[in-house]
Each structure stands twice: as C-alpha cells, then as structure tokens.
Amino acid sequence: AQKITQTQPGMFVQEKEAVTLDCTYDTSDQSYGLFWYKQPSSGEMIFLIYQGSYDEQNATEGRYSLNFQKARKSANLVISASQLGDSAMYFCAMRPLTGNQFYFGTGTSLTVIP
Amino acid sequence: DAMVIQNPRYQVTQFGKPVTLSCSQTLNHNVMYWYQQKSSQAPKLLFHYYDKDFNNEADTPDNFQSRRPNTSFCFLDIRSPGLGDAAMYLCATSRDRSDTDTQYFGPGTRLTVL
Numbered sequence: 001a002q003k004i005t006q007t008q009p010g011m012f013v014q015e016k017e018a019v020t021l022d023c024t025y026d027t028s029d030q031s032y033g034l035f036w037y038k039q040p041s042s043g044e045m046i047f048l049i050y051q052g053s054y055d056e057q058n059a060t061e062g063r064y065s066l067n068f069q070k071a072r073k074s075a076n077l078v079i080s081a082s083q084l085g086d087s088a089m090y091f092c093a094m095r096p097l098t099g100n101q102f103y104f105g106t107g108t109s110l111t112v113i114p
Numbered sequence: 115d116a117m118v119i120q121n122p123r124y125q126v127t128q129f130g131k132p133v134t135l136s137c138s139q140t141l142n143h144n145v146m147y148w149y150q151q152k153s154s155q156a157p158k159l160l161f162h163y164y165d166k167d168f169n170n171e172a173d174t175p176d177n178f179q180s181r182r183p184n185t186s187f188c189f190l191d192i193r194s195p196g197l198g199d200a201a202m203y204l205c206a207t208s209r210d211r212s213d214t215d216t217q218y219f220g221p222g223t224r225l226t227v228l
Contacts (some may be wrong), residue, residue: 010215014185029213031213032213033213033214033215033216035216037219042221043151043202043204043221043222044205044219044220044221044222045157045206045219045222046219047216047217047219050214050216052214053213064152091156091157093217094215095121095212095213095215095217097212097213100162100164100169100211101159101162102159102217104156104157105156106155106156107154107155107156110171
C-alpha cells in the first residue's frame with residue numbers, strides 16, 4: 001500500500017527562522033519520487049522541490065531543502081529564513097514507479113509570525 | 115511562460131444544473147489530471163488522461179465526466195451537481211507518468227453549488 005503521513009496539522013515559526021515540516025511515506029516500490037507543494041489561501045498548488053529515491057544527495061531549491069532519509073522513509077521539508085509569504089498549507093506527495101497517481105499527505109498548515 | 119490555465123476561477127451553479135470547468139496547458143504534456151479538493155483536505159484524484167487514453171478512478175462518481183479534445187485542453191463536466199460537489203477543482207499536467215515526472219497545477223476553480 002502507498003501512504004503518505006504528515007503528522008503536524010499546524011506549525012508556527014518566527015520570521016527569519018528555519019522550520020522543518022515532517023513527512024513519512026510507505027511504499028513497496030523500489031523507485032519513487034517525493035514532492036513538496038505549497039498551497040496558499042488562493043488555492044493554487046505550487047511545486048517546490050523533488051527528490052528521487054535513488055538520489056544520494058538531498059535536494060535543494062533556494063530556501064527549500066529536503067532532508068531525505070531513505071531507511072527511515074522520511075522526506076522532511078526544511079524552509080530556511082522563513083518569510084511572511086511562506087504562510088500556507090504544505091503537502092508532501094509521493095509518486096511510485098508503478099501506478100499512475102500521486103499520493104498526497106493531509107498537509108501541514110504553516111504560519112509565519114512577524 | 116508555459117503554464118496550466120483554468121477557467122473560470124470561480125463558478126457558481128445551481129443544484130442539478132450541469133456545469134463545465136475548463137483547463138488548458140502550454141507545456142505540451144502528455145498527461146492531464148483532474149482533482150477535487152475540499153476544505154482542509156488533500157486533493158483527491160478524479161481521473162486523468164494519458165494522451166487520449168482516459169483513466170477513471172474507481173471511486174469517482176458517474177456524475178463526473180471528462181473530455182480531452184486535443185493535447186492542450188481538458189474539460190471537467192459535472193452532470194448534476196449536488197451540494198456535496200462544492201469544492202476546489204484542480205487541473206494538473208505532467209510530461210509522463212513515471213516516478214520522476216512532476217505534476218504542475220493550475221490555479222484551480224472554486225465551485226459553489228446553491
């Protein structure tokens with residue numbers, strides 16, 4: 001079975017601080033992709049970062065980095081130097097090699113405090 | 115800029131009155147998806163097209179239909195909207211269906227059913 005778990009329904013972070021959003025996954029596929037999306041209140045799902053299961057290095061995109069621990073089946077998103085505009089819902093997703101769809105977690109609502 | 119476009123951004127319909135939501139893409143991607151997202155929930159896949167090949171999810175109600183007349187456009191038809199169909203509808207595309215293919219989302223259409 002394919003499953004994504006995000007255990008933090010809501011998180012708060014002070015502006016300019018770093019924050020880690022947790023994501024664990026379960027899959028029997030050997031090859032899979034892990035994705036993080038940001039969804040502001042406007043509703044659009046914005047792609048942030050991708051990590052392949054065979055990538056040895058953690059992915060980074062600007063202020064976003066993915067802390068990938070394959071043995072623990074975790075793919076945590078780290079946002080450095082938080083900004084007010086980072087306040088949004090964040091979804092972790094997995095795409096296994098087999099099957100056609102993305103599997104989404106339930107999301108984490110991040111609030112950045114001035 | 116290449117992108118995924120959804121029209122309209124907001125749609126109000128009456129109970130039982132058919133409605134069509136539109137999605138277009140300039141990415142020239144093979145795959146187009148339709149998701150339903152209710153408040154504070156993860157997106158739920160309704161169906162997707164791989165080129166002209168339609169793939170319905172097992173639990174998608176018959177009330178929901180889709181058309182893809184060409185590579186660029188995809189439509190979501192709700193034949194008889196009920197109050198429970200009020201949601202955000204997200205269109206997404208991906209180049210292919212492998213584990214490395216990112217999904218790119220449009221801004222969504224927020225549907226209200228009166």
